Amino acid sequence: xxxxxxxxxxxxxxxxxxxxxxxxxxxxxxxxxxxxxxxxxxxxxxxxxxxxxxxxxxxxxxxxxxxxxxxxxxxxxxxxxxxxxxxxxxxxxxxxxxxxxxxxxxxxxxxxxxxxxxxxxxxxxxxxxxxxxxxxxxxxxxxxxxxxxxxxxxxxxxxxxxxxxxxxxxxxxxxxxxxxxxxxxxxxxxxxxxxxxxxxxxxxxxxxxxxxxxxxxxxxxxxxxxxxxxxx
Amino acid sequence: xxxxxxxxxxxxxxxxxxxxxxxxxxxxxxxxxxxxxxxxxxxxxxxxxxxxxxxxxxxxxxxxxxxxxxxxxxxxxxxxxxxxxxxxxxxxxxxxxxxxxxxxxxxxxxxxxxxxxxxxxxxxxxxxxxxxxxxxxxxxxxxxxxxxxxxxxxxxxxxxxxxxxxxxxxxxxxxxxxxxxxxxxxxxxxxxxxxxxxxxxxxxxxxxxxxxxxxxxxxxxxxxxxxxxxxx
Numbered sequence: 001x002x003x004x005x006x007x008x009x010x011x012x013x014x015x016x017x018x019x020x021x022x023x024x025x026x027x028x029x030x031x032x033x034x035x036x037x038x039x040x041x042x043x044x045x046x047x048x049x050x051x052x053x054x055x056x057x058x059x060x061x062x063x064x065x066x067x068x069x070x071x072x073x074x075x076x077x078x079x080x081x082x083x084x085x086x087x088x089x090x091x092x093x094x095x096x097x098x099x100x101x102x103x104x105x106x107x108x109x110x111x112x113x114x115x116x117x118x119x120x121x122x123x124x125x126x127x128x129x130x131x132x133x134x135x136x137x138x139x140x141x142x143x144x145x146x147x148x149x150x151x152x153x154x155x156x157x158x159x160x161x162x163x164x165x166x167x168x169x170x171x172x173x174x175x176x177x178x179x180x181x182x183x184x185x186x187x188x189x190x191x192x193x194x195x196x197x198x199x200x201x202x203x204x205x206x207x208x209x210x211x212x213x214x215x216x217x218x219x220x221x222x223x224x225x226x227x228x229x230x231x232x
Numbered sequence: 233x234x235x236x237x238x239x240x241x242x243x244x245x246x247x248x249x250x251x252x253x254x255x256x257x258x259x260x261x262x263x264x265x266x267x268x269x270x271x272x273x274x275x276x277x278x279x280x281x282x283x284x285x286x287x288x289x290x291x292x293x294x295x296x297x298x299x300x301x302x303x304x305x306x307x308x309x310x311x312x313x314x315x316x317x318x319x320x321x322x323x324x325x326x327x328x329x330x331x332x333x334x335x336x337x338x339x340x341x342x343x344x345x346x347x348x349x350x351x352x353x354x355x356x357x358x359x360x361x362x363x364x365x366x367x368x369x370x371x372x373x374x375x376x377x378x379x380x381x382x383x384x385x386x387x388x389x390x391x392x393x394x395x396x397x398x399x400x401x402x403x404x405x406x407x408x409x410x411x412x413x414x415x416x417x418x419x420x421x422x423x424x425x426x427x428x429x430x431x432x433x434x435x436x437x438x439x440x441x442x443x444x445x446x447x448x449x450x451x452x453x454x455x456x457x458x459x460x461x462x463x464x
Contacts (some may be wrong), residue, residue, distance in 0.1 A: 009359030186426025194418025
């Protein structure tokens with residue numbers, strides 16, 4: 001069996017995550033022949049994403065086998081994990097052995113809190129991009145950033161683009177092209193409203209206002225974690 | 233309370249569906265203020281999508297309240313439902329009262345089998361587009377088609393575009409723009425490979441070959457169902 005015949009993806013899932021940060025990459029990566037997923041959390045009880053979707057962990061944090069790809073989604077639940085030593089240890093242990101670590105959206109903040117982004121170029125959801133420096137990362141305004149073995153993406157839907165890039169890195173162009181075609185990924189967003197720079201100003205202001213409370217909390221957490229990491 | 237203060241989405245979920253046909257629209261529609269989801273199936277046991285993701289129904293088919301939006305995802309499991317009278321009756325009953333029916337990917341074939349597409353322009357996954365005529369629909373090669381109160385989309389990821397279009401129809405441009413920005417939907421597919429016409433020929437051939445068995449089954453089912461509907 002060639003080393004490429006199988007691919008184990010370990011995905012951290014957690015309460016109040018954003019389900020699409022995970023389900024987007026799952027859709028892409030699970031189409032790689034030989035790919036298996038472990039949905040990892042502290043217990044195996046069903047949990048709910050930030051809008052109520054039930055997801056079911058299947059692997060305990062302390063029983064997860066080493067992964068080829070470590071997937072870390074984001075969403076408001078990321079806040080609590082940034083001071084959670086068992087989670088951060090899990091990420092560090094996995095990252096040491098993984099071929100790629102892959103953060104989607106504010107999953108990058110969790111990876112940052114685990115010390116995985118020091119000295120790396122990285123990205124995250126546009127609303128949290130300024131927080132990456134607190135973890136010793138260089139923030140890049142891009143949809144997908146690959147630096148060394150860490151792949152990071154912007155918010156939510158960008159996990160699809162990041163996962164296809166990862167397929168390209170792992171299996172080559174054609175493997176990614178076939179998956180892109182199978183999922184008919186020829187997007188046609190109805191508006192120019194996918195980034196704060198292109199969105200109509202009123203829409204951007206409404207969106208920022210909706211994020212205000214979590215934005216404040218994330219800044220405070222980033223500062224505290226940064227001091228713990230000895231970075232500020 | 234204005235009629236727009238709440239929005240009930242009833243989503244049919246079923247074994248061997250494609251999870252993203254549902255989770256893409258869920259991500260979008262669940263951000264509408266006042267939106268609630270019912271995940272409807274014959275029993276409440278967890279079920280698995282075509283690649284193994286566990287989803288949890290929360291509402292029984294015969295206990296589902298009327299929906300404002302009826303969401304019908306696709307995936308290989310759609311085959312079995314096309315002769316399943318309780319499912320087809322559920323769809324017809326719901327469709328009668330819904331403001332919109334919304335098929336994603338091969339969910340259109342299920343809607344077609346329920347007789348919901350007669351005389352309508354509609355679309356579905358590129359690999360099944362030629363089957364729509366068996367249900368009395370006019371196949372349109374487009375990512376999102378709105379005809380009357382039925383919204384249909386192409387394969388898998390196009391459910392995101394369709395759901396944003398639906399938000400626009402239900403709540404106006406700005407509501408859709410805010411959601412698009414919140415989920416940073418400014419896609420950058422890594423290849424021109426999202427449709428059979430743009431994909432590299434080798435990728436398209438590999439993809440079609442992978443679909444061959446299900447394509448044959450779907451054609452046979454479409455013919456049989458078409459006879460039952462008295463359409464051929």
